[in-house]
Amino acid sequence: MASTSLHLSRARFTRFKTKQPFEFGLPNVAANIRQKSDGSASYLTRVSSLLRQQILPKAASVKIVSDTIHLDVLPRDRWQHPFNRKRILFLIPADALGDCVGMTMFLRAFQVTYPTCKIGLLNTGSASDIFASLTNIEIFQLFISANQLKRFDMLIDLSEMAGWKDIATAPVDCEGVLCREFAIPPVPETVPARPTTEKLRIGILPMASSPLRTLPPQFVAKTISAITDQASDISVVLNAYQGVKDAYKSAIGPLPTTINLIDGFKTIAELMSFIGTCDYVIVADSGPAHITKLYGIPGIGVYTSASPTVLHGRFTNITAWQSDYHGDYCSAPCGLAKLHATENGEIGCMGSLGTSREKLVALPSRRDPALVQRLSTVQPVPCVSHLVATYERFKISLTADIAARCHS
Template sequence: MPRAPHPSRKTFTRFASRQPFQFGLPNVSAALMQVSDNSPIYFTRATSLLRRQVLAGAPGVKIKSDSYRFQVLPRDGWGEHNFSNKSVLFLIPDDALGDCVGMALFFRALKQRFADIRIGVLNSGSASDIFALVPDIEIFQLFISSAQLKRFDHVIDLSEMEGWRDIATMPVNPEEALCEAFGIPPVPLEDRKVPAGTRRKVGIVPMASSPLRTLPPKLVSEITAMLAKQDCDITLVLNAYQGVMKAYKAALNDLGTKSDGNIRIIDGFKTIGDLVNFVGQQDYLVVADSGPAHISKLFQIPGLGIYSSADAKTLQGRHKNLRIWQSDFVGPHCAAPCGLAKLRATTDGKIGCMGSLSLPITALPDIPEKGDTALAQALVTSTPVPCVARLNENIPAILEEIAKDLLSS
């Protein structure tokens, strides 16, 4: 018999509002904006943007508690429940795109396994557009009302999944881990090929949220130049939300002005929904270890995924739409892939990784609390970490792999 529900790991803010309100994040499609429903109580994560920046100063809002915890099904009982004809609310641990793609794929499998299950997600945040690709899912971007909460038979806290506490430093594959935890098979995958012909649409997405995973500008420039000669329509997508975007764009040496008109550079998309639509419209992708690499799984877009610090086989899992190029750097203190998803810091504040600082992992105990813009810009332009720099040495071989994909179609 499954154990009785217990409190969720994360705390939530209980609040009341005497006035109607609505809220949505600026990088989420407007259709997913939330509105109040005259309930007496609402819940939001105690650490959410809504709690930190809006509620405290909002007129008519009264904070009841910042220590509320939902009663959730224990992890060891997830695979023992029959969720057919049940309503299940899932608490989303974070809104990292790659993790949420894995969760969305898991939800597809859950709907395939249990007839008429009704799924809701709370805390979906910036990744709400990812979950919107799952049919008939209810999305609570940042808050849920007491009336809405009553509609659910069960609440499940996905942060109880093994490995989630360390996901920022040691990536896992959420789709496979969750399917295994619930004892269900994943959904079948479509086999998509690169279409034949000319003027194929190729998307290049080189920037990740970490310098450990962002592709070096020289590599990106060489790939783009080669594709331009293949009569492809190339769109290079940067990330305007990252403080290093302008420096990275400058390091590309005005690539967009040196073409015959078939290279387009986009500084970024306004919403994640726009990014999702872009990925789904491409014929071929060249991507760093980033959200778009995972989004490609939702559509099975073919391409090449170029990985540095993280293990490509773990992150790609069963998905073979992207062929893999893994950095093969080996140094005195580390070898790629090392497993780090983010930079680390020494006890005296130096920021980097084992390779860039020439230190063992034991000397880098913490994730930096504060950013260093100058360092971040240098790491994505002039002085990348060794496993990323190694990719520049592989340029001829990487170009050959991409050319073979396009010529074989």
């Protein structure tokens, strides 16, 4: 393809050189995806902070050549170009699990449309295990060597998809957008077989990356009581990498000895394996809710500040339960997915701070672990705490949904 049809990627890379062998990987990714050097003259990575933390202290010969490398990529108006028998490297713009599930579903469709195309993925990061569920795809978790880069005919920067620039404040259905922009049909939903026994294996995954979307501990305790008669195996899965895990566990309170309380999984692959073996799940608006799309696992998703309309896209395996909170400063869903900050540095949402949306001017510039723990465990924001106040209505919907979707 002529170079005149290309332009520079939005993604910026760091080029580094070394003659010493090295390895590069993340702790929450399966070991077989960990990368090693291959003797190339140079390497490219987007995660320069990890480069400096993991490699520079151990390999004195590593030299950073430039932090301002942009690659030549195919522009979005050429994404409907025929890709048969091409070798394509997709630049993955971020590793948020939900977005990467959407990209994975798009890649399933892309492989069906272009079965002779060879595909590589660069910068899959913490979501590498999700992309590894695909077959015949080469994964470059954190870097790519100069020799490996030469093997590809063209590069495509997926951060050019419509809506990606504003994804921090406006969710994007990555699968739907990409399928439209590449003019390919999505693959059919996966439909698992119904359980063959009356008692079910039910997973409860209540934690999200933001307290605006994490389910209240009291809500979890009530849910366990509500489904005990319908499940032979109930597991509550926390997040091993979130600092509020222990406080959240304490806030749930004592659980029956028959309940499996799992602190979390070391890798995303282990989390995916767990979800894939469940008969039914109860999930917060989080990565696990999206992972269910890969397997078609039925369940109920509990949504608070964000709406499920875009987040779950075309998929019907998850029944949406939306908080219907209405207050003086906001109503659910307000559209926020994360805590925001005011000009004077207060962190929260409209309801928790008693302020208007216009006063929340940016994402926080500092971490406040104590605030996150308080909002996640003892003082949830209004639309989240409203879930407990209206629990009886949720209980009726939950038990009916389990009966309809899991029993003959």
